[in-house]
Amino acid sequence: MPPTRVLVVDDAVVVRRLISEALSGDPDIEVVGTAANGRIALQRIRQCNPDVVTLDVEMPEMDGLETLRHLRADFPSLPVIMCSTLTERGASITMDALALGATDYITKPSQTGSFDESMQRFRDDLLPRVKALSRRAPASGSIKPFVAKSAGLRAEPVRIIAIGVSTGGPNALSVLMPRLRPDLDVPVVIVQHMPPMFTRLLAERLDAHCPLSVKESAGGELLRAGSVYIAPGGFHMVLTQLGGGVATALNQAPQENSCRPAVDVLFRTVASIYGAGTLGVILTGMGQDGLRGCQEIHERGGRILAQDEASSVVWGMPGFVAKAGLAEKVLPLDAIADEINRLAGDGPKPRVFSPLAAQPRAAAPS
Template identity: 40%
Template structure:
C-alpha cells in the first residue's frame, strides 16, 4: 500500500485519491493538487488492487484513475472502486489514442464520470494536463455541487402551447458526464427518424468523437456519426461535432449542410456548443429544440438563448442528476431554459416533446 496520508485533509477541500503506476505522474499530480485550496490528496496507489484496498479505508470524494497498470488495470478496478465508494466520482486519465479512447468511453459507460488526457501522445502538454485535471477535479468536488440552490424540475408542460409545425431539429450539448446521459437518451429517438435530425456537441478530443458518434447511432438507430465538412443534413441522421472542430449549419443551393472550422476555441473548447447553437437557431427557429446537459463551464447558454429567441424550445438538465451543473445551470441563469428536467424523466420528456404535432411549449421557465 502506498501514499496514504491521513494528515493531508483540509477542511472543506475535496479528498482526491491518485491511482497511477508512474511515480513521476503521481508526484506531479500530488504537487498540483496540494497547491490548490479546494483540493487535497487523501492517498495514492500504483495499481488497481492497491487502489481498491485504499479506497475502502480513506473513502475519497474523487479518484484519478489510470487505465494501463500492472497487477490490476483501471478498467478491472473501476467496478470495485465504485462499489467501495459509491458516491465517489472517478476521473479516468490516459494518453490520447484510439485504443485508450475506446477503453475510456467504456469506462464512462460503466460509471466513470469523465476523462482527462495525459501527456505522452505528443498532442497534450504537461501544462494542459495540469489545467484540465485541476479544473475537472474542482468542478466535480462535492462543495461545488452544494453552492447553488437547485430549482425544482419542471415538466414539459402541455397546458400552455402555441402553434408550430413540429420539432424537426434536435440539438444535444454536453461536457462532463455527457456520454452517459446521451447514451440513455438515444433509445427514445428511434421512433422519430422519419422527420428528425439530431446534432450532438460534446466536449471531447478528436480520438473520441468518431467512437461516440458510432455508439450513439447504434443506440438510436439513426444514420450518420461524426460530422464531415459539407455533409448534407437529412432526417433520420445524427451528427456529432468532431473533436478540435467547431460545427455550424449553413444553407446551400442543395439544402442545409454542415460546416466545420478550426476557429478560436470558445469557452476554452473546440468544439463548443455556442457557435453551433447560434447557427441552429438561425436555421431551425421554432422547429428546433435544444437539451443543455451536464457539463462544466457556461458553454451553450448564449446559444440556447438564441434558440429561445428564435422560437425554439430549451430544456436544461437539473442539478441533482448532473455530474456538474455548469452548462445547464448557466442556461437557467440567463433565462434561456423553458424547463428543467431530471435525468430519470428526460427520456419521457424528450419523447413527449417530439410527439407534439402542431403545438409547442410556450410556458417560460419560472
C-alpha cells in the first residue's frame, strides 16, 4: 500500500519543520510538499496531489479560512486538518473552518515547550488523524445500514438521550441537532472530544440553530426535558442523583481512551441511572471510546444507534459498536434525528427527570 501523501501548510518555518519531521518519521507517511501561505498551497495541491492537507489557521496573503473556501470549491473531498492555537480567537476560527468543510483539527503545542516536546505532540495528535483520514473509503464487505431483528421489541420508554462523537463531530451535530423535535420530552447529554473553549463555542453555535436549549455543562445542572448538556473540554461529565432528580457533575479523573471528556465515562453513569430508558447514539469518530459504555447500556436493556460508515468522517467509534453487535440500528447521519424523534416520542415524560426507581444510586467517579 503506497504511503499517505501529505501537504503541510503553515507560515512559520519552525512549525512546517516540526510537522514535516513528525509525520515523515512514520514509514506510512510521505510529506510531498510544504507551503508558507494559502496561495502557494493551492498551487502545490495541483502539483503534489496530496491525500491529506494540514492547514494553518492564521497566515499572511491568504489565511486558512480563505484557502479552505477555494480548496473546497476545487477539491471537495480532500481531507483537511486545521492547525489552531489554543486561544479564544483560534478556537473561533477553527469552528468557522469546520463549518466551511474542514475535516478535523488539532491545537498546536504551546511555545513554551522544547522542540522535542512539540514534535511529540504533533506525533501524538496529528499522526493518528492523518492515518485515519487517509483511509476514508469504505472497506470491502463493511457493515451497511441495517435494523436489528430485535429493534422495536423493548417496551421501556426513552428517558434520556446520550450522544458520543469525535472526529467530524461538530459538523455531524450541526446536521443532527436542528432536526430534533422542538417538543422533545427528554434531556440530551453529549460528549464531543474537544479541548476547553472549543466545547463552549460549539454549544453556543448549536444553541443558535437548534430548537432545543444547548449549553456547555458547568456541573450541578438538574436535567430537564428539551435541554442539551455538552461536556466541557478537559472534564469528564457524569450524572448523579440529586434529591428527586438527576444532575450533571464534572471531574478531572484520569483520561479514558486517551480522552477527557470520555464517552465511556458518561455512558456508564447514564446506564446505571436510567437503565433500559437510555438511548445511546454513537456518531463519527476515531478510536473506540464509547464501546464499553454502549456495552453497559445494552446489558441494561437500553437502545443504541450508530452512524453508518458511508456518512462518517472516520468509522472508528460507531464501527466498533456496530461490529460488536450492540447497535439496534446503523443509520446514515441524515436518518438518525428522525429515529431519535420516533423513539423519544413514545409516551409522556416528566419535565424534571427522576432515575428509575429500581436502579441503585450512582455516585460520580472521583
